[in-house]
Amino acid sequence: MRSRLAAIVYVPLALVILLLGMLYAASVTRAHQQEVFLDRLRDVTYLVLPARQAIVADDPSLVAGDLARYREVYGISAAVVDQSGATLVAEDLQVHDYAERHAALAGRRAEMREAFWPWDAQRIVVAEPLFDGGDLVGALVTASDAGGVQRAIWQSWALLGAGGVVVALLALVLADRTAGWLLRPVRAVDQAMEKMGGGRLDERIPPSTGPPELQQVVTRFNEMAERVEHLMRRQQEFVANASHELRNPLNALMLRVESLALTVPPEDADEVAHVRAEAERMAEILDALLLLADGGSMGVAQPVDVADVVARRVEGRRLLDPDRELRLARPGGEVLGLVDPTALESALDTVVDNAVKFAPAHELVDVAVVRGTGTVEVSVRDRGPGVPSEQLDRLTERFWRSPGHSSVKGSGLGLAIASELMTAAGGGLRLELPDDGGLLVRLQVPAWTED
Structure with missing residues (x-):
């Protein structure tokens, strides 16, 4: 439940972090592109004056030196074209196919393109129209490689991704702690109920810091x-x-x-x-x-050799009633179960007494110990009249007796006692009607292992 609640808290946080990260990444990309564009625009503004003079005087040498120096220092190509589109001077740049050149010759000032992704950028082109006395006389065009801005964007994205991972991990921890804070009272109630079920009635829950x-x-x-x-x-x-x-x-x-x-x-x-x-x-x-009335106050469950306990109780019953034949079947070696031995002995005595009471004097009463998967089972089988199948579930009710056995001495509490004893001891009692008559009672206790 804690993981599901943490997921409910974390998923919206993760979506918000992802959305904010994408918006910030787009903003960072735009900022880098704008920075480069403004830098190029400042350079163009510096070169506009000699470029205009070169066009008016029809003397490329007036601007050629500046363009060559600009290319040498910054690695940026540049060219000057006249109003007709003919190239007056060019420093490692062919400008005929640039849309920015056509816009500048139409009198429009340079504008930054729409934001592009770093893998889409090839060259950054800035074109500025040249005016003389209000008349358009040509244009100045610069073009630079976009590798620098690409690297800057990728570095910013890498830092943003690392920060996003850290924030996502912090959000995960926060979601887990929040789920733990919300479920702390529930967990405390569950633990207290478990302890109370084990007999610690004085168990209480301290004031919680939950909601x-x-x-x-x-x-x-x-x-x-x-x-x-x-x-x-x-x-x-x-x-x-x-x-x-x-x-x-x-x-x-x-x-x-x-x-x-x-x-x-x-x-x-x-x-x-x-x-x-x-x-x-x-x-x-x-x-x-x-x-x-005191059935829930049994002792502490402990490792017990169930086969040994059953053998002792059967032998004690034989000494008490030597005329009654009891047959015991048990596996070799220890058969360890986790149970209160007093509860097991009392329940077994009660079931055996019940079997002896209803079985004919000449019939055997079979007692067997079976080692199962995760359980140890003690079965007591009589060959008495049994009960109709619809009455089987009522045999463990207090004071209930089958109408067909009303003449038999008893109070109707025997199997009820055995059932409650086994339940209180952590085991159980199961009733069956064998095909050839009688009643089969199975006492089940958890098996004990080193683990």
Whole structure:
């Protein structure tokens, strides 16, 4: 964006510089030509008197010496012609084809030609009519090589081009700095939003030196950040208070249930078991709710051997439920991913618990670790009843349960917890329905490399 904005600023400046340079180049060319013309005109004015005397006296020697000296000193050819156009005296000059000669013999004074480009100039011709007592008696014509004025024009253009390049570079720097000045508040907002997304809710943007409109955006962003931080702090306080206020009474209730179980008659033991199960279910729901509420507060992502983490959690699940067969497939060696290990373990436990819950007791639950391109994937596959394809996207919604599984114990928070944990850890969760039934859950985390 900075380059595009700099181009928007620079292109008009470059066009203005180019236009001014062309106008100045034309002005410099005209100035050099005018300087040479005026110099020749002064020389002609000096030579007019002896040239007129030579024509009146019909004596070429009166002006021949001056023309020869003029040719010797300045290298400029000259000639004097009478009223009929015949050449009276000439110093290395043939004047018959010059338009300036005809104009002078018509009584018109010398005028500078229209401005010419240096590559078009060949000779500079100045012709002045000669009058005697008001009568036209002839003309004085000078012709000089245009090489000197060409070199002067080219040198001036070279200096002008060098100066134009310097000015263009300065304009480019100015455009880039201007674009940076305009975008500085935008860049600051982007960096602050990135840091806030990473958990730094106290991030604020200092007053910017950008344009007033973007300074107002910075002010609004800081106000929004203050509000977000306040709301998040209130949420964290609620989580802490809920954990304290709900868990303690629930633990006390479970203790009372256990005490009651020791005193009730045997025929009421089933009722006590139901109460105990409901209390345990309430504890599970409370843990899930607290975990969801605090899901964005995960640890820092770090290089983790995903295969080792998965192997440990699968082995722990086997020890907890030895009757359930879990099959683990993993590649050899380390499989490094960039993730918070606690988030990965919690999400994997939740997904495996969900698979075990819905898979028939005699069916395998497959867990696999796959090293992909840029990602590491942990898949958990059960062979349970699955869900209709139109319900697949709703499995990660909080408290949503498939109507076909309403009789299965649960709160509808398992996959929602796993999804939010993986998202907070920088990864993701994807659900698929295999062709032969069941549900396939893929936990994906970024791969870690030395680079």
